Amino acid sequence: MKSVMEASALHVHFKARGSFIQEIFSNHQKKVKAVDGVNIQIGEGEIFSLVGESGSGKTTVGKALLALEHKTSGSILFNGEEIPSGTGKSSRRFRQKAQMIFQDPYQSLNPRDIVLDIVGEPLVVNNLIKTSAEKRERVIEALGWAGLRPQEEYLYRLPHELSGGQRQRVAIAAALILNPQFIVADEPVSMLDVSIRADILRLMVEMRDRLGISYLFITHDLSLAWLISDRIAIMYLGKIMEIGSSELIVGSSLHPYTQALISVMPLPRVTKNKKRLILKGETPDPIDLPVGCRFNPRCPVVQDICRRQEPELAEVTPGHQVACHFPKKLLVGAP
Amino acid sequence: MKETHAIRRRKAGQFMDSFRKNRMGMTGAIMLCFFLIMAVAGPLLLPYNAMDFGVADDVFAPPSREHILGQDDMGRDVLRALISGARISLSVGILSTLISMVAGTFLGIVAGYSGGKIDVLMMRFTDVFLVLPWLPLMLILAAVLGSSIWNIILVIGLTSWAGTARVVRAQTLTVKERQFIERARAIGAGNGYIMTRHILPNVFPLVFANTILVSAVAIISETTLSFLGMGDTLHPSWGMMLHYAFESGAASIGAYWFLLPPGLCVVGVVLSFTFLGYAFDEILNPKLKKR
Numbered sequence: 001m002k003s004v005m006e007a008s009a010l011h012v013h014f015k016a017r018g019s020f021i022q023e024i025f026s027n028h029q030k031k032v033k034a035v036d037g038v039n040i041q042i043g044e045g046e047i048f049s050l051v052g053e054s055g056s057g058k059t060t061v062g063k064a065l066l067a068l069e070h071k072t073s074g075s076i077l078f079n080g081e082e083i084p085s086g087t088g089k090s091s092r093r094f095r096q097k098a099q100m101i102f103q104d105p106y107q108s109l110n111p112r113d114i115v116l117d118i119v120g121e122p123l124v125v126n127n128l129i130k131t132s133a134e135k136r137e138r139v140i141e142a143l144g145w146a147g148l149r150p151q152e153e154y155l156y157r158l159p160h161e162l163s164g165g166q167r168q169r170v171a172i173a174a175a176l177i178l179n180p181q182f183i184v185a186d187e188p189v190s191m192l193d194v195s196i197r198a199d200i201l202r203l204m205v206e207m208r209d210r211l212g213i214s215y216l217f218i219t220h221d222l223s224l225a226w227l228i229s230d231r232i233a234i235m236y237l238g239k240i241m242e243i244g245s246s247e248l249i250v251g252s253s254l255h256p257y258t259q260a261l262i263s264v265m266p267l268p269r270v271t272k273n274k275k276r277l278i279l280k281g282e283t284p285d286p287i288d289l290p291v292g293c294r295f296n297p298r299c300p301v302v303q304d305i306c307r308r309q310e311p312e313l314a315e316v317t318p319g320h321q322v323a324c325h326f327p328k329k330l331l332v333g334a335p
Numbered sequence: 336m337k338e339t340h341a342i343r344r345r346k347a348g349q350f351m352d353s354f355r356k357n358r359m360g361m362t363g364a365i366m367l368c369f370f371l372i373m374a375v376a377g378p379l380l381l382p383y384n385a386m387d388f389g390v391a392d393d394v395f396a397p398p399s400r401e402h403i404l405g406q407d408d409m410g411r412d413v414l415r416a417l418i419s420g421a422r423i424s425l426s427v428g429i430l431s432t433l434i435s436m437v438a439g440t441f442l443g444i445v446a447g448y449s450g451g452k453i454d455v456l457m458m459r460f461t462d463v464f465l466v467l468p469w470l471p472l473m474l475i476l477a478a479v480l481g482s483s484i485w486n487i488i489l490v491i492g493l494t495s496w497a498g499t500a501r502v503v504r505a506q507t508l509t510v511k512e513r514q515f516i517e518r519a520r521a522i523g524a525g526n527g528y529i530m531t532r533h534i535l536p537n538v539f540p541l542v543f544a545n546t547i548l549v550s551a552v553a554i555i556s557e558t559t560l561s562f563l564g565m566g567d568t569l570h571p572s573w574g575m576m577l578h579y580a581f582e583s584g585a586a587s588i589g590a591y592w593f594l595l596p597p598g599l600c601v602v603g604v605v606l607s608f609t610f611l612g613y614a615f616d617e618i619l620n621p622k623l624k625k626r
Binding site: 068096100102104107108109111112121125126171174178 | 513514515517518519520521522523524525528533536537
């Protein structure tokens with residue numbers, strides 16, 4: 001499969017600000033390694049999910065891929081070319097091809113703009129239209145793709161006059177209007193009512209099927225990822241723990257962290273004595289990562305080597321990679 | 336576009352509804368209207384002009400049927416001076432406020448949006464203007480530049496933008512963290528576009544309320560400058576009237592009709608601007624909104 005977006009050895013570090021006194025006396029700047037060496041390839045028309053807890057760096061990866069966050073090192077190739085970082089001509093071309101859908105549709109739309117202006121904004125910003133009639137026409141078309149019909153009824157509404165699902169559809173219409181090749185969807189349904197989630201997800205899959213758009217779907221909900229994606233990567237504290245097709249990840253995961261996530265996935269049937277793998281403790285401080293495997297303080301099967309040496313992502317079966325010294329199935333009978 | 340206007344009108348309608356319920360705001364608006372009518376239409380109604388010097392008997396003549404507010408130290412009609420002064424005082428106040436609004440908004444948005452070194456530099460510059468005692472500064476500037484009416488407008492404008500810049504910067508800092516700014520960046524919008532299309536409309540209500548309060552200060556500043564003799568003699572404002580009244584000893588003679596009207600007018604205009612400003616602030620500032 002031809003890969004549309006390809007990141008290798010991606011690092012994004014943020015300076016951690018200590019107290020004033022600390023900053024004067026400490027001679028090395030502390031860093032939060034939000035993304036600490038991530039490799040992903042997203043193929044044409046593929047829905048790739050990045051799953052992780054809050055603070056695992058999944059959103060930072062998404063923003064880095066769109067050059068919205070400055071990468072510390074590594075390379076990001078879009079259609080085989082390094083993504084531009086400035087605001088020049090090539091950067092504009094890139095922005096038209098790669099779009100983002102944000103988590104919170106209450107926040108991502110300017111409360112003072114009407115739908116026509118919000119959805120048409122990408123066209124205006126990139127000088128792609130000449131007349132307001134043309135803009136109106138394109139906006140109506142995009143609203144139709146996003147399932148807001150009859151479109152004329154929505155054109156002149158303000159964001160606060162729409163429901164959450166409608167707002168997210170407006171955001172999707174604005175992302176689709178430029179016919180992008182790649183979309184980063186950052187928890188696009190987590191702020192929505194459960195009853196509308198399926199509609200929005202279905203819409204995203206439909207756009208993939210019709211227009212061949214590739215998605216990076218960022219979520220903390222493994223069951224959502226399982227539902228819509230082709231491949232899943234599990235992230236923990238800035239690193240990918242396990243990566244593979246969604247059936248492999250959910251069906252035969254080998255990393256203890258993935259298995260803990262799977263064991264708490266809600267199931268629509270009542271199973272008696274369903275075993276759960278509950279992790280101890282909290283996610284460690286991202287400024288002071290544990291030595292060795294970053295999952296070792298919470299791992300149920302931790303060994304000595306895990307506290308000394310960090311495991312690399314290694315292929316166990318074709319297309320299934322795990323970063324663990326002891327990859328194995330822990331619970332028998334898990335879904 | 337037709338529908339866009341309908342939305343604007345609807346929003347304006349909502350604003351007017353809450354404004355009408357605001358007693359302080361309505362009082363201010365009515366008072367200000369009175370002064371505006373006086374400034375615009377007044378000169379057309381009076382038969383006197385500035386060169387109508389009276390005879391010896393007219394000097395400091397008390398109010399009479401012909402001269403409702405009496406006559407001044409040169410036997411001229413006080414009401415006429417008061418009305419033509421309204422024009423000067425109000426236009427100086429409004430024009431200098433415009434300068435301070437544009438300068439303050441520009442600096443505030445650019446500093447708040449850019450952040451980093453530009454922000455620090457611009458804000459230290461603003462702090463300098465904020466802590467400088469404005470009266471001596473204005474006096475010096477007026478003395479150096481000469482006391483034409485345009486210089487007075489410029490001087491007042493240049494000494495009063497610092498507060499606006501601070502308020503706008505603070506609001507810009509909160510607006511720029513909101514996600515629609517990031518969305519705009521994601522679709523390829525440049526900094527200039529984001530500042531004018533997304534930040535400005537969202538800080539403008541605050542700027543507006545702040546501006547009205549600044550115009551009250553601007554009018555007082557103009558009065559002060561003129562009273563201290565830095566005014567433009569060709570364009571006599573209320574401050575100039577007070578200056579002449581003081582110089583000619585109207586207070587010791589007991590010619591209250593020469594002193595009181597300009598003083599009360601200044602107080603009235605400043606009060607109306609302040610009322611309006613507070614009312615707008617209350618309506619437009621979501622934090623102060625009563626639930």
